[in-house]
Amino acid sequence: MNFQDLLLIKHELLLTIAALIILCFEIFSTDKNKGMVVPLSAISLAFIAAVSFYFPSEGTAFGGMFQTDGLRTAVKLILDIATIIIILQSYGWVTKEDNKNKISEFYIILFSTLIGMNFMISSGDFLMLYLGLELATIPIATLAAFDRYKTKSAEAGIKLILSSALSTGILLYGLSMIYATTGSIYFEEVRAAFQPSPLAVLGMIFFITGMGFKLSLVPFHLWAADVYEGSPIAVTSYLSVVSKGAAAFIFTYVLYTVFSVASEIWLQVIVLLSIVTMTIGNLFAMRQKNMKRFLAFSSIAQAGFLLLGILGQGSLGMGTVIFFLLVYVFTNLAAFSVVATISDKTGKENIDDYNGLYKTNPKLSLVLMLSLFSLAGIPPVAGFFGKLFLFNAMASKGYFIVLFIALINATISLYYYLLPIRAMFIMKNENPIDTFKSNVYIKIGLTVSVAGIFLTGIISMIYEYLISVSVGL
Amino acid sequence: MNILNLLVIIPVLTVTGIAFTKNMDNVKKVAALGMFLQLITAVIVMFTYITIRKSGVTDEMVLISDYTWFTSINIHYTIGIDGISAAMILLTAIVVFAGIFASWEVKNLPKEFFISLILLATGVFGFFISIDLFTMFLYYEIAVIPMYLLIGIWGSGPKEYSAMKLTLMLMGGSAMLIVALFGIYYLKGSGDGQYTFNLLELAKNNMSIEAQRFFFPFAFIGFGVLGALFPFHTWSPDGHASAPTAVSMLHAGVLMKLGGYGIFRVAMYLMPDAAVEQAWIFIILTSISVIYGAFGAIWQKDLKYINAYSSVSHCGLVIFGLLMMNKTAMDGAILQMISHGLMTALFFALIGMIYSRTHTRLINEMGGLMKVIPFLGVVYLIAGLASLGLPGLSGFVAEMAIFVGAFQHDDMFHRVATIMAISAIVVTAVYILRVVGILLLGPIKNNDYLALKDATWYEKLSTLTLLVSVAAIGVYPHWLYDLIYESIAPIASKLVSI
Numbered sequence: 022m023n024f025q026d027l028l029l030i031k032h033e034l035l036l037t038i039a040a041l042i043i044l045c046f047e048i049f050s051t052d053k054n055k056g057m058v059v060p061l062s063a064i065s066l067a068f069i070a071a072v073s074f075y076f077p078s079e080g081t082a083f084g085g086m087f088q089t090d091g092l093r094t095a096v097k098l099i100l101d102i103a104t105i106i107i108i109l110q111s112y113g114w115v116t117k118e119d120n121k122n123k124i125s126e127f128y129i130i131l132f133s134t135l136i137g138m139n140f141m142i143s144s145g146d147f148l149m150l151y152l153g154l155e156l157a158t159i160p161i162a163t164l165a166a167f168d169r170y171k172t173k174s175a176e177a178g179i180k181l182i183l184s185s186a187l188s189t190g191i192l193l194y195g196l197s198m199i200y201a202t203t204g205s206i207y208f209e210e211v212r213a214a215f216q217p218s219p220l221a222v223l224g225m226i227f228f229i230t231g232m233g234f235k236l237s238l239v240p241f242h243l244w245a246a247d248v249y250e251g252s253p254i255a256v257t258s259y260l261s262v263v264s265k266g267a268a269a270f271i272f273t274y275v276l277y278t279v280f281s282v283a284s285e286i287w288l289q290v291i292v293l294l295s296i297v298t299m300t301i302g303n304l305f306a307m308r309q310k311n312m313k314r315f316l317a318f319s320s321i322a323q324a325g326f327l328l329l330g331i332l333g334q335g336s337l338g339m340g341t342v343i344f345f346l347l348v349y350v351f352t353n354l355a356a357f358s359v360v361a362t363i364s365d366k367t368g369k370e371n372i373d374d375y376n377g378l379y380k381t382n383p384k385l386s387l388v389l390m391l392s393l394f395s396l397a398g399i400p401p402v403a404g405f406f407g408k409l410f411l412f413n414a415m416a417s418k419g420y421f422i423v424l425f426i427a428l429i430n431a432t433i434s435l436y437y438y439l440l441p442i443r444a445m446f447i448m449k450n451e452n453p454i455d456t457f458k459s460n461v462y463i464k465i466g467l468t469v470s471v472a473g474i475f476l477t478g479i480i481s482m483i484y485e486y487l488i489s490v491s492v493g494l
Numbered sequence: 495m496n497i498l499n500l501l502v503i504i505p506v507l508t509v510t511g512i513a514f515t516k517n518m519d520n521v522k523k524v525a526a527l528g529m530f531l532q533l534i535t536a537v538i539v540m541f542t543y544i545t546i547r548k549s550g551v552t553d554e555m556v557l558i559s560d561y562t563w564f565t566s567i568n569i570h571y572t573i574g575i576d577g578i579s580a581a582m583i584l585l586t587a588i589v590v591f592a593g594i595f596a597s598w599e600v601k602n603l604p605k606e607f608f609i610s611l612i613l614l615a616t617g618v619f620g621f622f623i624s625i626d627l628f629t630m631f632l633y634y635e636i637a638v639i640p641m642y643l644l645i646g647i648w649g650s651g652p653k654e655y656s657a658m659k660l661t662l663m664l665m666g667g668s669a670m671l672i673v674a675l676f677g678i679y680y681l682k683g684s685g686d687g688q689y690t691f692n693l694l695e696l697a698k699n700n701m702s703i704e705a706q707r708f709f710f711p712f713a714f715i716g717f718g719v720l721g722a723l724f725p726f727h728t729w730s731p732d733g734h735a736s737a738p739t740a741v742s743m744l745h746a747g748v749l750m751k752l753g754g755y756g757i758f759r760v761a762m763y764l765m766p767d768a769a770v771e772q773a774w775i776f777i778i779l780t781s782i783s784v785i786y787g788a789f790g791a792i793w794q795k796d797l798k799y800i801n802a803y804s805s806v807s808h809c810g811l812v813i814f815g816l817l818m819m820n821k822t823a824m825d826g827a828i829l830q831m832i833s834h835g836l837m838t839a840l841f842f843a844l845i846g847m848i849y850s851r852t853h854t855r856l857i858n859e860m861g862g863l864m865k866v867i868p869f870l871g872v873v874y875l876i877a878g879l880a881s882l883g884l885p886g887l888s889g890f891v892a893e894m895a896i897f898v899g900a901f902q903h904d905d906m907f908h909r910v911a912t913i914m915a916i917s918a919i920v921v922t923a924v925y926i927l928r929v930v931g932i933l934l935l936g937p938i939k940n941n942d943y944l945a946l947k948d949a950t951w952y953e954k955l956s957t958l959t960l961l962v963s964v965a966a967i968g969v970y971p972h973w974l975y976d977l978i979y980e981s982i983a984p985i986a987s988k989l990v991s992i
Binding site: 340421439 | 563564628636639646647654657661679680
């Protein structure tokens with residue numbers, strides 16, 4: 022190991038340093054300035070993101086376990102942006118009385134899961150993938166149980182850790198089968214040696230199952246709604262955006278490279294999974310009354326849409342999936358931030374509570390409307406482009422019937438995305454949620470998200486960039 | 495800079511202006527000013543087009559500007575117009591302008607109302623100037639979604655239900671369109687090696703008949719939903735009845751024409767072989783639309799429902815004319831789009847004005863209105879006569895051309911369909927005259943109505959703008975005919991069998 026290797030993992034190293042800095046800050050902080058950890062972590066993360074984006078590195082380290090290139094740098098940047106928004110959005114919640122004594126811990130744990138995700142994204146073999154996945158998952162369970170006075174939060178933590186344990190077990194079992202048939206765990210070697218023998222294919226299916234848990238694909242989604250509802254909203258949004266994003270990337274990457282020989286087989290699995298996921302996610306989302314559960318099921322349905330992009334294959338498929346992730350980051354986090362603010366100020370989380378919100382809090386209502394339109398795929402906001410490019414990717418391979426099913430689902434999803442909009446703008450309410458002022462961090466987070474929702478689609482450079490870095494898959 | 499860009503820029507600027515207007519009374523003035531400028535631009539666009547044509551240019555589309563947007567999928571922002579779109583742009587500008595004045599008295603959230611209304615109009619204008627299918631679709635969806643808020647917030651009656659139904663059905667239609675869009679892109683768009691969404695280039699390429707057979711129904715029904723094609727018309731009566739006045743005007747007047755325009759310009763133009771082959775199915779459906787709409791209107795008691803069903807019938811006639819695969823009938827269909835757009839907008843404007851006075855739309859509760867509000871009454875009568883196709887007004891010219899063209903087919907199927915469609919005209923006369931008889935003539939049933947005031951200046955402005963346009967087409971249809979007939983030819987040449 023030499024200095025060059027260290028440069029390659031600079032993003033992960035810097036994140037570790039940042040976590041340590043927060044730890045030191047915790048030691049020297051007083052009760053009064055504890056809240057300052059929020060800007061501290063947001064700024065340091067922004068700095069890290071900027072550094073690793075402006076000085077990108079390319080190459081492999083640790084004998085092929087770790088690899089990085091433009092594509093991975095782009096994905097890491099997207100996750101960094103998402104985490105920054107989540108940090109800003111969490112301010113109102115962490116500074117509450119219950120959490121005051123453990124503010125810094127939240128951010129340290131958040132950073133360590135992010136480090137796990139980064140290692141997972143950059144993995145060059147299955148071992149690193151597994152290590153990164155575990156480093157990412159176990160701290161999240163702590164975060165999910167962070168509201169320890171709420172039983173629902175504790176329940177979410179235990180559900181998350183148990184279901185991840187199960188899914189990781191399945192994943193490892195699958196990896197061992199792949200190792201048994203190919204004799205290697207390195208992506209390149211497995212790719213060369215992979216033959217679609219029954220055992221190897223079973224290993225691949227187990228891998229898909231394990232990742233399906235992380236992505237909350239139907240039928241592996243049963244943990245999602247309860248965990249999403251029980252966790253603090255900052256954790257929910259982290260789970261549904263960052264965690265899912267990292268898993269989606271590495272899932273797509275492994276399918277495209279390692280299992281490229283067996284593409285005939287996994288394409289069928291993906292088609293099936295995406296149809297079921299979209300449909301079930303939609304059907305359940307329609308009936309939800311709680312905004313958090315509503316967004317949970319909507320993000321299950323969105324994961325189904327995401328799989329459609331994988332059908333595109335090659336650089337078109339990868340670029341489109343990452344673009345959708347970016348759009349999804351801004352869109353979903355805007356929605357979650359509004360829900361978080363309202364929940365922090367009033368404790369209300371049901372769709373009915375939002376009745377008449379536009380009269381009292383017009384700006385928040387407009388942001389939520391915008392993000393719901395973006396989730397539903399209405400132009401000219403980013404969600405429209407994200408979805409249409411997914412459809413384009415799959416249509417390029419001739420999946421027109423699946424496309425039609427996906428579009429029917431998109432129309433169904435419009436129905437439930439309109440429900441909160443109906444509540445906010447159309448329904449009358451005797452005593453709506455009072456007018457309130459949100460704190461400055463939430464405002465910054467929302468501004469970033471709204472700018473992202475408006476600009477990511479219209480500015481074609483972003484999509485072109487993501488396609489260009491995915492070339493060669 | 496291309497003048498067509500102004501057609502999108504002016505509404506966007508108007509929306510921005512409204513958003514920054516502090517005084518609620520000034521909101522409508524800003525909106526009116528913006529849409530007045532838009533109307534002038536539309537007129538200039540039309541004359542520019544005529545001048546270019548007179549100078550001997552025979553290109554299919556003129557005033558083309560092309561900006562590359564997404565290079566990797568070859569999406570461009572390409573704009574340009576031909577005679578049909580120039581006419582449709584003028585129609586839209588007139589209807590929106592009249593619509594602003596028809597909603598002069600909006601009290602509830604006026605800012606949001608005018609912003610949504612003009613956003614909707616932006617989508618329509620953008621749709622008509624697009625040559626690239628992707629941007630065309632983008633604008634199409636922009637035009638649909640503000641409807642939900644417009645009906646939901648400012649509507650009347652079962653507005654939430656109607657708004658949801660309308661939005662979901664139209665979005666369902668656009669879902670089918672996306673399938674067709676990508677089908678065309680991947681199976682027709684690769685003429686010179688690179689895929690394209692450009693309409694003019696697509697038209698030059700070939701598409702296998704099997705692919706056309708599969709994708710034509712998607713494109714046709716996708717647009718047909720918006721054109722109130724039976725059995726996908728059910729959003730129309732509920733939606734129109736619940737919508738506020740200006741929205742009904744814009745929706746029935748312009749948005750439903752997007753359907754006809756799209757069918758002609760996208761579905762039939764790009765997949766002509768399948769269009770000829772499958773026309774019979776859709777001729778049956780449109781014939782049902784025409785008759786069903788007319789009979790539906792007879793049974794209604796609510797003025798808006800009457801007009802909504804009559805719109806189903808008349809828009810059915812548009813698609814019917816297009817499907818006749820005959821140049822004369824197609825000319826008539828395009829004329830009908832414009833003529834019906836103006837007429838129905840006028841109707842909805844008048845209904846809104848009458849409702850704001852009598853607070854009821856049920857015709858049985860009203861009577862003798864001609865005596866108390868003579869101006870509105872006379873305009874209503876003229877609009878009614880135009881609707882039933884009285885010579886000298888716009889409806890006659892359009893319907894005549896459609897039927898003359900349709901009757902040139904000498905086989906049994908087309909003859910029967912034509913005769914059935916013509917019989918709807920008689921039914922139209924019945925329901926129009928029935929309304930005129932009960933509503934305007936006859937005794938005054940309610941003494942409160944004696945105190946009603948006749949039209950105010952903005953109502954007169956709104957109705958007269960539309961009325962003059964209707965009369966202008968009826969008395970001298972040639973100016974409109976000259977505008978459109980050259981542009982219909984290249985599309986018709988791919989389709990016409992006789």
